[in-house]
Amino acid sequence: MKVEWRTVLGASVFLGATALLYWALVYAHGHPTEAAGITALVFSFAAYFMLFGYLVLQYIKRRRIPRPEDRFDATQADGAGEVGWFPAASIWPAGMGLGMVIGAVGAVWGVWYLIVGGIIFVGAVIGFVAEVEAEPE
Amino acid sequence: MHAPTRLLASQFGSPHGVTAQDSYVRLLWHLAFYFALPLGLIVLGGIAWCLVRYRAKPGSERRASQFQYHIPIEAAYTIIPLIIVAVIFGFMFNAENHVDRVSRAPAVKITVEGFQWGWRFVYPNGHQEIGTVANALNINSMKNLPVLYMPAGETVQFTLKSDDVVHTFYVRDWLWQRDLIPGVHNVADIDVKNPGIYDGQCNNICGQYHAYMRFLVDVMPVKQYKAWYAHQAANSITTAGVTVSS
Amino acid sequence: MTVIQEPPGREYRPAEPQLFEIVPGPRPHGLVKYLTSTDHKQIGINYMVTAFIGFLFAGLLAEGIRTQLIVPNNNFVTENVFNQLFTMHGTIMLFVFLGPFGFAGLGNYFVPLMIGAPDMAFPRFNALSYWIYLGGFILMSAGFLTNNGAANFGWFGYAPLTSAIHSPGPGADLWIVGIALTGFSGIFTAVNIISTIFTLRAPGMVMFRMPIFVWNQMVTMFLILLAFPVLTAAMALLWIDRHLNGRFYDQTHGGQPILWQNLFWFFGHPEVYILALPYFGVVTEVLATNSKKPVFGYKGMIGATLSIGALSMGVWAHHMYTTGAVLLPFFAALSLLIAVPTGIKFFNWIGTMWRGTITLNTAMLYSIGFLTMFLFGGITGVMLAQPVLDFQLHNTYFVVGHFHYVMFGGSTFAGFAAIYHWFPKITGRKLHEGWGKLSFAIMYIGFNLTFFPMHPLGLRGMPRRIETYNAHMGWNFLNLLSSVGAYVLAMGVLITVWNIFRSYRKGEIAGDNPWDGQTLEWACSSPPPDHNFESLPPIRSERPVWDANHPDQLTEVGHR
Structure with a gap:
């Protein structure tokens, strides 16, 4: 996990520093409309800092014990056991996508598409949840 | 005209400007080519050299060398471009200040x-x-x-x-x-x-x-x-x- | 960072049987498979095929543009149609082809394979992101079927030209909605691939053993996470302006049109690297594989990718030098700095070939095409990064030439390299080398014939996006050359399309590892089975398959 959170922290620090430098320079002799860019940079910094916070919490929670994929000498046996559940084919993502796209058409041609798309989307989500419920833990 | 003079006089395809600011634009344009031509030739030459010299020949027993790092060379091609970029930026900064200058008493x-x-x-x-x-x-x-x-x-x-x-x-x-x-x-x-x-x-x-x-x-x-x-x-x-x- | 170099085992060790759970039951085929699959490989193929269709469609639009401009005062299409052609050419090429082909298509298919993962972290989420991407593509193209036609204000749609007054009709709305959907799809894919890279690597696949391709994909995904939400927000504001009487970009009521430019380019410049970085990764892998060598300066390469990614977040306003409303030196300095890590990559690519044994197959030829063309585009990029030169060249054909050298000569050539390199892995059959080399040669000639004349055209002052031009401006011959080149280029592309159709049925059977590859995707069969790996070789360097196949040719330690 170390490389992961350090990379994200690095990105966050860079964005924060860029935002500060840019803000200082704009403050000295810039243009008022550049506030948009400063805001975007500050939010980018915050987004990555949040991701860094999550990763570092995970890292501490694991008592800083490296996972098999963090160890240079790990063998396949170290990764034994269940990696995760990978679902079989499912129609519900396509249903959700169809609902979202039809709903998006509502932004062009009116609210009826939004309602129809919404119904399809909600139906697909219900199907999706039912499918997940039926799966073994 | 001998070659260096001709190179200096060349516009590298750009038309002549007619404004007082033209000399700054032309300086940057030339500067870009003075750096780009040799660098581009080095890179193209390197690629061509590899393709010609190190191409696998049928029947040859030569094996690829498995080296991966060469710190001095890597440092060199990090630092030299940094210097070039700094030089370009310096000239650009100066030129920009002249080109963008706004007079208090225009005619x-x-x-x-x-x-x-x-x-x-x-x-x-x-x-x-x-x-x-x-x-x-x-x-x-x-x-x-x-x-x-x-x-x-x-x-x-x-x-x-x-x-x-x-x-x-x-x-x-x-x-x-x-x-x-x-x-x-x-x-x-x-x-x-x-x-x-x-x-x-x-x-x-x-x-x-x-x-x-x-x-x-x-x-x-x-x-x-x-x-x-x-x-x-x-x-x-x-x-x-x-x-x-x- | 120490790399432990222990001699690898001679044989693949069988993996533990319970590595993952395989759902029993029949496997779907055909249309049902296409509609329901959550397998990252199937979704990757869906992305690549859809993106390639987008490429052909947008290419057709480009032929329309070049046909209109072949002679001065031409009347092949009307002004309005011409504006739709270049707008949708740009939009589809960027949002449907070049980005999704690289980060979603190649990313989906090869990132899990290269890190030894059984699938993506969120397979169903992954399927959803494909479907809304497809929906976005269909919706934005559907504009052509409406009465007023598709969007016609250029792919970066500067406000206030996009307002309800200046661009009425559903074409612009479809453009907004289509881009927003592909944007969401990109965000979903980014979350998915980052999670996959962070949590599903095989044991021993530490971060600093991941192939450069995977590193580049990861940085791309980080850029997407920052850039696409800003784009979607900008689109939402635009939609509110158009439909709910918003005033965000309306100067007459206290809005700021230039806000759009700031937001759009805050997305738009990282986007350029989103379109480039995956392809840098492709070229790195192709060069290393066909030179039979490790990537030269592996860590320097990663550092260069990370710094390109970081710097690209702070350069957006170099598209706005001529607005007179941005801080020029700041953006010029950061833009020029990007040349440094890009240069490092070039020298590392040369170092990767140096003293190798180079096989010049089609994928390698396309990669060489990438190197030479991208070099040219990079150099003109350094010129355009300087505000004073940009004052001359901005929005002229010089810029058009520049970014086509980067996006077509660079990324698209690398995309073709990826097709030729990985087609055997995806289908089990090789593409025909002879047709491939012919396609490359024609494309290379056609490409330069199309896009090189654009540089002198720009220097002679031809603005981009003009529908026709005066015969006495000195632009006639160069435009003719460029248009002829566009037809040649199209022929080259069609040869590869034919090659794909032909080889899909009749191509030479490839085997698991046709190019003597180095990274983990060559350890599974071609095409890979469900959940990818029956067994994994031990991972002791960034090229485990090579180590297993050539235990006597390990990476030299030293020189570090």
């Missing part, structure tokens, strides 16, 4: 206004030169285009305005352009050295007749310009291609 002030689709040039006494594509919707004709009259050899200050969409005030022989953005107050100085007639054109997509949104710049010797200007009544309007009876 002439002209407001340039772009609209869909045409140009309006407003002079200090309120005289307007207007032309719209409605009068010039023939791309092969240079008649009926709006004309911007201005003096040569003097600092002319443009205030650039637009009230509908974004346009760009672009004259190719000036090697220069500036946007006309609603809500942005834009002022720029230009000092054209050579009198003459120059082609101008809108350089930002502004709707259906963008391609037709052309104009001409008539740069006159100062005396001639003053005579022309004295001839224009305050708040009068000249519309290109349309005869207005008073």
Whole structure:
């Protein structure tokens, strides 16, 4: 996990520093409309800092014990056991996508598409949840 | 001319500018080529050398060398480009300060206004030169285009305005352009050295007749310009291609 | 960072049987498979095929543009149609082809394979992101079927030209909605691939053993996470302006049109690297594989990718130098700095080939095409990064030439390299080398014939996006050359399309590892089975398959 959170922290620090430098320079002799860019940079910094916070919490929670994929000498046996559940084919993502796209058409041609798309989307989500419920833990 | 002089005089394909700012543009343009040509040749040469020299030949027992790092070389090609970039930036910074400088006391002030689709040039006494594509919707004709009259050899200050969409005030022989953005107050100085007639054109997509949104710049010797200007009544309007009876 | 170099085992060790759970039951085929699959490989193929269709469609639009401009005062299409052609050409190429082909298509298919993962972290989420991407593509193209036609204000749609007054009709709305959907799809994919890279690597696949391709994908995904939300927000504001009387970009009521430019380019410049970085990764892998060598300066390469990614977040306003409303030196400095890590990459690519044994197959030829063309585009990029030169060249054909050298000569050539390199892995059959080399040669000639004349055209002052031009401006011959080149280029592309159709049925059977590859995707069969790996070789360097196959040719330690 170390490389992961350090990379994200690095990105966050860079964005924060860029935002500060840019803000200082704009403050000295810039243009008022550049506030948009400063805001975007500050939010980018915050987004990555949040991701860094999550990763570092995970890292501490694991008592800083490296996972098999963090160890240079790990063998396949170290990764034994269940990696995760990978679902079989499912129609519900396509249903959700169809609902979202039809709903998006509502932004062009009116609210009826939004309602129809919404119904399809909600139906697909219900199907999706039912499918997940039926799966073994 | 011997080769180095010829290289220095070469424009690398760029036209000669006619403004006082031209020397800065030309300096940067040359600088870019002086760095780019040798660097580009080194890289292309390296690629070509690898392909020719290290190509796998049938029947050959030669094996690929499995090296991965060479710190001194890697450091060199990190630091040298950094220095080059710093040099370019230094020249650029200097040039930019000259090109973008706005005079407090320009000789002439002209407001340039772009609209869909045409140009309006407003002079200090309120005289307007207007032309719209409605009068010039023939791309092969240079008649009926709006004309911007201005003096040569003097600092002319443009205030650039637009009230509908974004346009760009672009004259190719000036090697220069500036946007006309609603809500942005834009002022720029230009000092054209050579009198003459120059082609101008809108350089930002502004709707259906963008391609037709052309104009001409008539740069006159100062005396001639003053005579022309004295001839224009305050708040009068000249519309290109349309005869207005008073 | 120490890399432990222990001799690898001679044989693949069998993996533990319970590595993942395989759902029993029949496997779907055909249309049902296409509609329901959550397998990252199937979704990757869906992305690549859809993106390639987008490429052909947008290419057709480009032929329309070049046909209109072949002679001055031409009347092949009307002004309005011409504006739609270049707008949708740009939009589809960027949002449907070049980005999704690289980060979603190649990313989906090869990132899990290269890190030894059985699938993506969120397979169903992954399927959803494909479907809304497809929906976005269909919706934005559907504009052509409406009465007023598709969007016609250029792919970066500067406000206030996009307002309800200046661009009425559903075409612009479809453009907004289509881009927003592909944007969401990109965000979903980014979340998915980052999670996959962070949590599903095989044991021993530490971060600093991941192939450069995976590193580049990861940085791309980080850029997407920052850039696409800003784009979607800008689109939402635009939609509110158009439909709910918003005033965000309306100067007459206190809005700021230039806000759009700031937001759009805050997305738009990282986007350029989103379109480039995956392809840098492709070229790195192809060069290393066909030189039979490790990537030279592996860590320097990663550092260069990370710094390109970081710097690209702070350069957006170099598209706005001529607005007179941005801080020029700041953006010029950062833009120029990007040349440094890009240069490092070039020298590392040369170092990767140096003293190798180079096989010049089609993928390698396309990669060489990438190197030479991208070099040219990079150099003109350094010129355009300087505000004073940009004042001359901005929005002229010089810029058009520049970014086509980067996006077509660079990224798209690398995309073709990826097709030729990985087609055997995806289908089990090789593409025909002879047709491939012919396609490359024609494309290379056609490409330069199309896009090189654009540089002198720009220097002679031809603005981009003009529908026609005066015959006495000195632009006629160069435009003719460029248009002829566009037809040649199209022929080259069609040869590869034919090659794909032909080889899909009749191509030479490839085997698991046709190019003597180095990274983990060559350890599984071609095409890979469900959940990818029956067994994994031990991972002791960034090229485990090579180590297992050539235990006597390990990476030299030293020189570090």
